[in-house]
Amino acid sequence: MRADVVVVGAGLAGLRCAQVLAAAGRDVVVLEASDGVGGRIRTDRVDGFLVDRGFQLLNPAYPAVRRWVDVDALGLQPFGAGVAARTEDGLDVLGHPLRSPGLLPATLRTAARRPREVAALARWAAPLLRPRPGRELSEVLAQRADVDRRTALDGAGVDGLLRRVVDRFFAGVLLEDDGSTADRFALLLTWMFVRGVPALPRDGMQALPEQLAATLGERVRLGQPVRRITGSSVETDDGTWTADHVVVATGAPEAAGLTGVPVPATKGVVTVWWSAPDAPDTDLLHVDARRTPTGPLVNTAVVSRAAPSYAPPGRHLVQGSALTRDGGDTEEMRRHAGDLLGVDPRGWEVVARHDVPHALPAQLAPFSSARPVRHGDLVVCGDHRDTGSIQGALVSGQRAADDVLAVGR
Template identity: 50%
Template sequence: MDAEVLVVGAGLAGLRCAAELHGAGVDVRVLERADAVGGRVRTDVVDGYRCDRGFQLLNPAYPAVRRYVDLPALALRSFGAGAIVRREDGPVVVADPRREPRLLARTLRSGLLAPRELVALARWLGPTLARPHAHAGSGPGAGPDETLAASLTAAGITGPLRRELLDPFLAGVLADHGGGTSAAFARLLLRSFALGTPGVPAAGMQALPDQLAAPLGARIATGVDVDDVREEAGGVRVRAGEGTWRAEAVVVAVPGEGVSALTPLPPVATKALTTWWFDCDGPPSPLPLLVLDGRGRGPVQNALDLTAAAPSYAPAGRRLVQATTLTPAATTGEAEVRAHLADLYGTATDTWRLVVRHDVPHALPAQPPPLDARRPVALTDRLFVAGDHRDTGSIQGALVSGTRAARAVLRRLTGTPTGR
């Protein structure tokens, strides 16, 4: 198969790149190793339960999501804007009073909102809320970046709000126990949570890549494992087993850990997590909120009843609860996870049935400081790269990276300025 442009990889970045090129009239084809599109954003339907591969949420506040995704078509089911935190003396609730006014009294009684720490947090996060691009870790006006842990300590955020809420919440979001992630990146993520309420598509996270892929139709070939990309006279040759494709340009849109096999770039370090999906016959909590352990005990980093907001994730009358662990699956047993969930929810879990466990060794690219949110996407005149490892490790970063790569290709093909 020959094409004007070949995109290797049908994750979010590759699909967004191909869609941008297709919309500009370019003859583009996408080659994907897996049996379906999505990359890391996949949903397995097991016995009628929709189990995403790794706990994932879609934040409608992401600018690229608002621009490139038809959110109404996804039937996004949003969760509560807050969390249940298990403290030494029992569970407390902390919620955004703007979006969850009914939980204001419980939030004020939580014991986590010391005025001095709240003021310090506002000073730390406020500039990014007002001017995100100036505080994204790169570009004009960006200050020096450091690790999240060091930045929070330097800002005076050292009390219970940090120890029992921010640290466990961000550890789960970033798949980073030690706080070594870029503080600039963490600020951007917290900004998105402050501006939007995350949720899941009614049909599972798989609905997102499926929507991005729909306009491309037969231009996507699955089950094609590319093992070599090589520039030669007049174009680029792509080899997958016994098959060979040629194109004027190629965009390598594979995950960061595999990018070195097809480009001169080094492999990208990644973060791992495991998601456990349990069936139960009743709601473990009356509130559709994320559950965290403020005591730092047990293997479960966070837990959530998906069916509290998205009943379509389970058969009628059943509940589906996810639990995320950051410890290696080989060292964390199901009994240990069940026991911790029983403690967090204050209910027996011995009758809960494990539907499936997803071990995700490359869930997110590592994002140490300093944050570089605009890594080059053009490696040569004919070889380009896309992925969240080129921007930020998020759905936003994947969509932006795919768009940037497509526009770089268009500049190469047409010589017409098309923006960054």
């Protein structure tokens, strides 16, 4: 079996890479080990519910999404542009004043009691607040000290409730609660949250990779695990493919095993989905901003309030997510979710539980937004070669395709 290019892995990076190569006239085949495209972006249908494998959201503000995805066709269902923080005194709300004007009174009440904390947070976020005529944000951030998130927030004097909200919010986004992520990456993500409201596609997150795969047709071969790559030969259970170029577009651990390429450490998450007969009327992400959190969750949300297509009529879908080290007890996760939402969760029933040990690559300081994709004769792509995000996966796939086409010239 032969092709011009064999792409190993049908996640976002592999699919984007194959799209570019096919459009350039290359004979490309994509070999995917599992029974569906998407890599870590998969959606299961369980008793009329849609449950993604790990709580994931799509930010339509990502430049790669705007450029290469038909966003309108996904039927995005946005969450509220804000966060609800459970405190010792009740519930404090912080929202984007322009994207969620209904949250403005609650946001002002929260901020008005903490002018010093607001000023400190503004110091930390200064690159996002100042005009940047003729300059990209990445250029501005390059002038900033390349330290971890904790060091940067401490340096700006961010503390109190707002510090706890920022830390707990990022714990769910970055899957770390120790502030070890590069500050530059945290600011880049913050800018994306300012520019767009994260949402869920009508048919689940897997609709995103399925849209990319639809342009490739029979070039995508499912159920084809790759056992070994030797030079230009790719060995599968069904035989060996030979190609002029081989692109490895798997997750970080698999890429390391197939190619020996150095990869960053990964961070894991546990997400439990519950069916609820009723639920609070809120489309906000809820976090525990008490000085001592009372449970393992980094966040919880009534998903069906933001994305009604995720639940059948008459039911609601609630998710709760915890870092892998904390997500052992499903019942404790349910109790904590009810506590954060301010309801009794004893009537909730488990729909699914997903343990995703390699959900995100770590993004440590010093920060690099683009690791090399060329590894000897092989090309390697994935969010572990770029930023740990949907944006990073798509851009990495594009860079891999560009590398193959450049060699072919």
